[in-house]
Structures are given as C-alpha cells and as structure tokens.
Amino acid sequence: MAENRTWGFFFMVKLLSLCLIFRLTGSQSPPAYWNAAHATFYGDMNGTETMMGACGYGDLIKQGYGLETTALSTALFNNGLTCGACFEIRCYDSVQWCLNDTIIVTATNFCPPNYSKPEGNWCNPPLQHFDLSQPMFRKIAVYRAGIVPVLYRRVPCVKSGGVKFKINGNQYWILILVYNVAGAGDVVDLKIKGSSTSWIQMSRNWGQNWQTSANLIGQSLSFQVTTSDGKMVQSDDVAPADWKFGGVYEGKQF
Template sequence: MVFSFLVSVGLSDNRWEAASATFYGDMGGGETMRACGYGNLFDQGYGLYTTALSTALFNNGATCGACYEIFCDKRSSQWCVHGRIHVTATNLCPPNYSKPDGNWCNPPLKHFDLSLPMFIKIGQYKAGIIPILYRRIPCVKSGGIKFEFKGNPYWIMVLVYNVGGVGDVTNLKIKGSKTGWIQMTRNWGQNWQIFNVNLLGQTLSFQVTTSDGKMVQSNNVAPANWQFGQTFQGKQF
C-alpha cells in the first residue's frame, strides 16, 4: 500500500522533497511584507496562490517567482486534506534566531508559509502546521512577462514579474535604442537596477534569463515616451 502511494505521486524519481507548511493572514490573504518586491498580488496576477519561503529555500530572493506543487504528507499527519495546490513564491518567511528551536523558517529547515485559502486545500485549519511534499513545476502565467519601471533618470529599477517557465529570473539585460545591451544587477527580490545610464527618450528592450538557462528577448517593450511608474509587457517563456 505504501509502495503504490509513493509511485503514484512520483517520489520514485526523487523530484519530491519533504518540508512543512503553515499559513498567514485570513481568507482574504493579509500578507504585508513582500521580500520579492511584488506589489498588489491580485493586480499582478498572483492572487492568493502564493507562498513565503523559509531562508533555506528563499536563496536571498533568487527563488522569487518559482512555482511549486504541494500536498500534505498523510503518512506523517492526521490533519491532511486530500488535494494539491500550485503556488508561486512571492515572499520570505523570516527566521527568528531568538527561538532557534521554535521557528519553522530558521535555516536549514525547508518551510512554506501559505495563504490561508491555499493551506486549507491541503490541511485542516486547526492543525496549524503540517508535513508536506513539494516539487518545482513550470509556471503557467497569462500574458507576457511584465516590466514595471521605478527610479529616476540616473537610477532605473525594473520589477520583473508574471514570468512563465521555471519562473525565477537569474539575469536581466536592458537595451536602449541608442545603446548596446546593458547588464542589470539584482537590487532585491526581482527588482533589477542600473546606475548612471539615462535611457529616457529611448525605446527599451529586455533579455530575461531564468534559472534553467533559458533566455527570452523582448524587443521594443517600452516606447520612447515611457515614464517611471509605468508597466510594459514583453514575450513569455
């Protein structure tokens, strides 16, 4: 019986890993700290299908945008609900080093802090914390990659979101209509920046590379009259 269960969920190929899960907020969400840099999760297409990651999984923000399939490990808990969820990493579950033995998000523990609507799809509310099995899955997003502009003429920061494929961006380059490709650096989460390059009045293109090495080039994403505070859409993985 146990053997058939393991094979049926794909554990035999070692893609599934063990972790634990809790929840935050209420049925409306309630997330306040977004260490990935995302803004309104509903406006940006993530909604409640989100999770905060423990330090061991968050990887200093490099994992932001990754997608996971999760279900409760009924072999280890009586509080499981039969079901699976697909969520996107949008936040950090912060460690609490004052409680080295009492915080699930302290390294090296692997932990997911889910929105309450997601948690109750796989575990009973009264459990509070449940053992889970998880794996990375492709992100399925509607529309193209989004680029949100912030900053000023001499410091440009771009939030990259709604990324398909593996979801987590590891490299970003920008190109003006009067420049070559310029390397951007990660500021925090999925916010990327360049300094001392004035790209106002130029049409902008992007190269987005994800953790699997795939790259998507979106030409002429932003028109020459782009402004800070605007968001533009490119191609998708």
C-alpha cells in the first residue's frame, strides 16, 4: 500500500510538472490566428512625420485615416499592395514594457530596409515589423521601450462614407488615388469606364495610385474596385461629365 501511495504521489508531481512546462512554453507561442512581429514608432505625438507616406494618401488627417496608422516592413508592405489594409496589434510577452491595450491601424507607409546595416534594422526582410505612429505605439507600450514584441492579425477596415477617388493627371494621363476603402482595405485591381467607353483596365503606378492613358475628359466616370479578398464594388457615374483634375468623388462602399 505504501508503495502504491509513493507511486501515485510521483505520478501527480510529474503531471503537474508537465502542465507547468506546457503553460510556460505556450506563453511564448502566439495564440491561434495571431502572428508574431515587433513594433517601433516614428514621428511625434502630432503625427506630422507620418503624413505623405509611400501609399500616396497624402494628408492622413484630411483623408480620414488620422493618427491610427502604421508603416510596414518590406515583408508586409508587398511593394505597396498592402496599402489600406487594417491590422489589430497588441504588445506581447514583455511585462516590463507592455500596456494592456489593443489598437487597430491602417497601413499607410513603408518602413525601408537598410541593407548596409544587416543587424539591428527591424525593417530588413524577412522580418515582419510595424513602425507605428507615436500615439498608437504609446497605447500598447511604454514610450521608453522603443521597440516591443507584438502580436498582430488582419481585421476588416471600418470607414465612414464611400470609397473615394481623387483624380490627378492631365489630358494625356489620368492618375486615380483610391482611398477610404472598407472591408479588406487593400485594392488589388481598378477599372475605369467613361460614359462613351467600355471598361478600361488601370495599372498601379505606386501605392494606391492607378493610371491610364485613355482620354476621358468630358465623360462621366465609373469605377470597379477589387480588394485582396476578391470582392468587387462597382460605382456608376461617380464623377460627372464636368469632373475636374484635383477633384474627389465618392462611390459605393464595401
């Protein structure tokens, strides 16, 4: 009987030890549907340095993105195709620096790599890294940390109003900035149609600026916007026939 009690006690100790090891190991692994990365910040609390980023949105306050934005490392930026995507981010696995808050930010800029500095440059590939606006960083971590481990996941973008189209260019070349896109947020295809033409495939110039050499002056304009999840929204006659270069016109929303 004594031997059985000793063996039972030994079994319980081993079981508790295994549970403890499992919990400690699990605390280092991202929960389901989350990915591990790191985050830093750039700019001041006013977000001045975050404006005019590599996605082409320009004044982020005016365009409705505010300071809830992030620059992405090469591995996440995808040559600009990820512009407009939204991410939920929280600080992770750092009791000293993490704050108990979660943020949702839109990708509006690029954090460039520095290949001359292979060590210590967090935006070098293949690292997944977020360079947040300072207000967003300070919601999830202590300012003095500078850099923290984070968990992130893609989430649907929530925007007010419809998808917006800013028309730039000249009579020989039209450049359309697409912004304020809800849902997946990142536009992967854009088509334009004049009131006297069929649908015209546009090509991406940079960020979320799309171009065509078609002469569409004097025609009302319609758009087909497709996002990375395969969804498409068609907005007919968004811009009237007397549209102007520099004008902003609003279509349907996802």
